[in-house]
Amino acid sequence: MKFCPNCHLTYDDTANVCGQCGGPLSVIPQQVQQQAAYDPTDHTAEFSPQDISDNKVFAMLPYLMSFIGVIIALLAAPASPFTMFHVRQGLKLSVVSILVTIIGTIIPILGWIAAGICVVILLVVEIICFFRVCKGQAKEAPIVKNFGFLK
């Protein structure tokens, strides 16, 4: 597999120039290819290292402050694809938390217990996501990635 260092698009080995900008293509190292194949939820390679290092702080906010963090990140770094990726993940987590809380409140006792467990799980997921941002990664949030909305 080859990729364009300018546009971050990937091409087959048969391609010589980028279809987008016409620039020369680089060969993706085997190791990176394997990692990408093993983890389809890891989108780190889709974002530029510059974007990741510049906007890491904003990308953390949706996990730390839920909807408020989402709004701040949207206002602070709307042009950053890395931040927007984490905004979507954070939004997904926040929406799921609210749904769980609402459903849990309606059903007495059993619902409260189930909602309590789910909220703790979601909190752990948020912490995992937060540390991934610290490492400059863009992986889909575990568990909630299976929910089809907000892809």
Ligand SMILES: [Zn+2]
């Ligand atoms: Zn290109």
